[in-house]
Amino acid sequence: xxxxxxxxxxxxxxxxxxxxxxxxxxxxxxxxxxxxxxxxxxxxxxxxxxxxxxxxxxxxxxxxxxxxxxxxxxxxxxxxxxxxxxxxxxxxxxxxxxxxxxxxxxxxxxxxxxxxxxxxxxxxxxxxxxxxxxxxxxxxxxxxxxxxxxxxxxxxxxxxxxxxxxxxxx
Amino acid sequence: xxxxxxxxxxxxxxxxxxxxxxxxxxxxxxxxxxxxxxxxxxxxxxxxxxxxxxxxxxxxxxxxxxxxxxxxxxxxxxxxxxxxxxxxxxxxxxxxxxxxxxxxxxxxxxxxxxxxxxxxxxxxxxxxxxxxx
Numbered sequence: 001x002x003x004x005x006x007x008x009x010x011x012x013x014x015x016x017x018x019x020x021x022x023x024x025x026x027x028x029x030x031x032x033x034x035x036x037x038x039x040x041x042x043x044x045x046x047x048x049x050x051x052x053x054x055x056x057x058x059x060x061x062x063x064x065x066x067x068x069x070x071x072x073x074x075x076x077x078x079x080x081x082x083x084x085x086x087x088x089x090x091x092x093x094x095x096x097x098x099x100x101x102x103x104x105x106x107x108x109x110x111x112x113x114x115x116x117x118x119x120x121x122x123x124x125x126x127x128x129x130x131x132x133x134x135x136x137x138x139x140x141x142x143x144x145x146x147x148x149x150x151x152x153x154x155x156x157x158x159x160x161x162x163x164x165x166x167x168x169x170x
Numbered sequence: 171x172x173x174x175x176x177x178x179x180x181x182x183x184x185x186x187x188x189x190x191x192x193x194x195x196x197x198x199x200x201x202x203x204x205x206x207x208x209x210x211x212x213x214x215x216x217x218x219x220x221x222x223x224x225x226x227x228x229x230x231x232x233x234x235x236x237x238x239x240x241x242x243x244x245x246x247x248x249x250x251x252x253x254x255x256x257x258x259x260x261x262x263x264x265x266x267x268x269x270x271x272x273x274x275x276x277x278x279x280x281x282x283x284x285x286x287x288x289x290x291x292x293x294x295x296x297x298x299x300x301x302x303x
Binding site for chain 1: 213214239285289297298299300
């Protein structure tokens with residue numbers, strides 16, 4: 001009976017002692033998580049773009065962490081001669097759990113040939129950075145190569161006629 | 171002796187046919203293979219190395235097609251000469267009635283058709299990849 005009384009009397013004392021010795025920040029602190037994600041919306045992957053014209057793509061930036069992210073700047077790794085503009089071009093503050101859509105205007109250079117082109121978009125903040133990429137395709141290239149083909153074909157026909165007339169007579 | 175000459179002419183005609191067949195088949199196969207390769211190269215991303223490879227194949231097509239055309243023209247002329255000799259021999263032997271001289275004209279038409287086939291497959295092998303590019 002005496003021992004039971006002693007335990008009841010000591011328990012609050014031990015609890016108070018722990019609270020005084022260990023700082024409350026350590027006891028109740030939540031782990032700070034900084035997580036920024038950047039992704040293209042699905043329909044803007046492998047999208048056809050037209051050289052020399054505005055082609056708007058949309059991407060989403062999301063703060064998946066529990067801490068606000070500040071001063072997010074956008075940049076891109078693009079083929080030579082291409083112009084990429086972001087709207088907004090920077091985000092000063094993105095609170096935890098929130099997201100924002102960013103318009104990406106891509107202008108491929110006029111002399112871009114037919115093919116597939118990879119673009120990488122970067123979001124760099126004070127706390128972290130994120131990247132995403134997309135593949136864009138150009139279907140209509142300049143007609144330069146068509147003329148090269150026609151020229152070569154004309155050359156072959158002319159050569160054939162010359163050969164036929166020259167060797168055919170002998 | 172005349173039989174030996176006859177056999178020689180027949181043998182030459184056989185060799186001539188084989189040579190011409192090789193020219194035609196080689197040129198057509200090469201044209202079709204090159205068409206496939208160049209179309210594949212043309213449909214991929216524009217690249218200097220690929221363009222050089224493409225033009226190298228185009229040069230190969232042009233050379234092989236011209237060689238095939240010249241070979242076919244020569245083959246036609248050779249066949250004409252051999253058949254003229256054969257006809258003369260038949261006349262001398264009094265059996266020319268068994269060989270229709272109009273066959274020579276048919277051979278000319280056939281050779282021209284072969285040459286056109288080679289030329290057009292060559293043209294397609296050159297142009298199509300440039301249209302795709």
